[in-house]
Amino acid sequence: MIPFLAAAPLWRTIPQPPAVQVLVAVGGVALIAAELWWFLGRHGSGVAAAEGEQGVQEITITVEGGYSPSRIRAKAGRPLRLRFHRTDPSGCVAQVIFPDFHRSLELPLGATTSIELLPDHPGVYPFHCGMNMVRGSLEVE
């Protein structure tokens, strides 16, 4: 069991002055609040797809540890071309899946690959990598 347990001297308790205790508690709560705000809070609105030729909406998304931008705004009823530029070597992001469209796209490393979708109805359509860890969303209005 020894390797699974911390070594014996660690069990000891050490009296800490109340000031330190308060400092750690307040610091911890503040850190939790900051972390939750950073990861879960809303930070700006999505990036709108640009108007391209022949009414096609276009946007380029960089794949590097995530999708940048990850929230994309587009208009309903018009084709939307997403260009993915992948610089992240992790195999996880080699595929991007649009579950509501039943479409997927393989992204070769260091290249730009594009997919064309036709969002008919307004709504939020998520997309994610093959392992569902890296995520983004299309906000169709």
Next chain:
Amino acid sequence: MGTAPVSACCHSEDPAASVLGMERELARERTLLRRRLAVAAVLTGLVMLASLPHMLGGVHLSWLPPWFTSPWSQMLLSSPVLFWCGREFFTGAAAAFRRHSADMNTLVAAGTGIAWLASLVATLFPGVLTAEGLPADVYYETAAVILTLVLLGRLLEARARGQTSEAIRRLLQLQPPTARVIRDGVASSIPVSTVVVGDLLQVRPGEKLPLDGVVEEGSSWVEEAMLTGEPTPVAKGPGDPVIGASMNRSGSFTFRVTRVGGDTVLARIVELVRQAQSSRTQVQRLADQVVGWFVPVVIAIAIAAYVLWFLFSGNGVLAMLFLVSVLVIACPCALGLATPTAIMVASGKGAENGLIFRSAEALETAGQLRTIVLDKTGTLTRGLPEVTDFERLPGGVLPDLTLLALVAAVEDRSEHPLAEAIVAYAHRRGADVDPPAVEAFEARAGRGLQASVDGKEVRVGSPRWLAEAGMDTTDLDPLVDRLERAARSVAVVVVDGLIEACFGIADPIKPEARSAVAALRRLGLEVVLLSGDARRTAELVGAEVGIVRVIAEVRPGDKATVVRQLQEQRTGPVAMVGDGVNDAPALAQADVGLAMGTGTDVAIAASDITLLSGHLGGVPAAIELSRRTMATIRQNLFFAFAYNVAGIPIAAGLLFPLTGWLLSPMLAGAAMAFSSVSVVTNALRLRRFRPTPLPMEVPA
């Protein structure tokens, strides 16, 4: 099944290229992981050796030189493990952090990084800790072991994920790389990719067909099992369609190419399977939502654990170990992988058995079915009427073949399915097929045909018509009654006012229909027969195949309405099985529409599931596969949730006050690495799926 909220633009790229590209990518990742894992394993082994005295509780091991066990050497050995072998965890976490997201990398990087940094402080400023009454212990080995285990988990998982697409890879490998093309009368072997539509290809015995086409010359038996699941070889002669990747048995033939590249049946099957694999189930939507806030919440729990343990013990090092344990035990990957891996394996497995699922939702709904509606014509029956009885009447005078030749001459003028059946029967019996002169041809809707052939007055039609004409049907009546009782359509032949014979015509029931219905009932489904026939005929067919609930006399346009009524009456989803052409509205109305294919026709748009072979055994097989898949998904999600729900509190030290147990951060890292591997491995069990064989003997 609800329609997708959005439609995808059409495209017909060759799926082979992108699938194989993906394969190469995964293989490259595995090689990279293997190399890094090897380096990490060696260095981690050394770090563990160096920390052995500390792990054993501070004993002195004389065979280890002091410089080797010093914190400095441990730092030097562990740094490459973290920052070279595992650098992508850190770069990935940093990139994700910048865009306000947190994932697996965040947890691994934070967990190992904190252990390493705390050790660095103990190495550089041991006085700070000893002043507090703490030993200046270092945990480099903890950081290195966790990282190595996570890398190992990644490698195993990447290997397992490669296997989930095995079925697709095997499908793609069905296509031979070269084709024997005949151009300007000369046969030569060329790469399949250079063949164009209209080329004439030669196929020799034992060869695979490279592409789709139509037989031009020669004949053979062709095995389509690998594509359609159809178990018996199919006879092919001039004019018959053939599909690429099927296997030619004994004969040689040439065929004209009709489809190449992304348009072939094989390419379309692969594309449909990939579309299904790109969709998600309803249960996955829940898991997706959890994954979204999972990592930030775990980080919050880890910080809270640190604070509480610090307040409880005042021991910052102990609290740090709890913090690291919580970070590295949590595994959002298992949640994210639970469903997609199972769908990947199942849709590939389905394709291997000739079952094409259009979406993950189709798999999901088919697994919950309670009621299944089978269309009669073309589903339970072959869809092509055949003459089953040819009965002569006592008053008849003409020889059989003469009579058949006369009848065939008249019926040949009609395109009615019953007429085609009679002509085919006459040919089969060897009647003279040279059409005698037919004059004064007349077709009476719902009655029959009449004409003058070789000066003879010939009438072929329903018994009712003769009765209306005032003929004496005393001899005929018992015969007609017997045939109609056996669900035959009856056509009576009258030549020059004399009743010569009558035909019993039926759409033969597929030989496997009875056992397939039995298999469906064994799966606990209520089976309903839907037919446009008269009630008595439909009930006879129902009795023959073992279906009690028969809905008869339904016009084609009303089939969808019947399905809707069943949906309102029954609890649980309702499936409809049809031929996909005439039943399209009913298939679309049903919660799951199953279309019986004809081998070459993959493009059955209205269906959620396509059975490529048209063999009824595919229906219970599809439902079985769906149930197995959903069971696997539920197991995976349960395991992933349970693992995290149980593991995180244990890592946070919840059991410590009760039992004195403290989970080592290394063990937490091992648990995490293997939880995602076990989810993928569980999904891979679906590869062993074999449909239960249909029952051989079904008692009436």
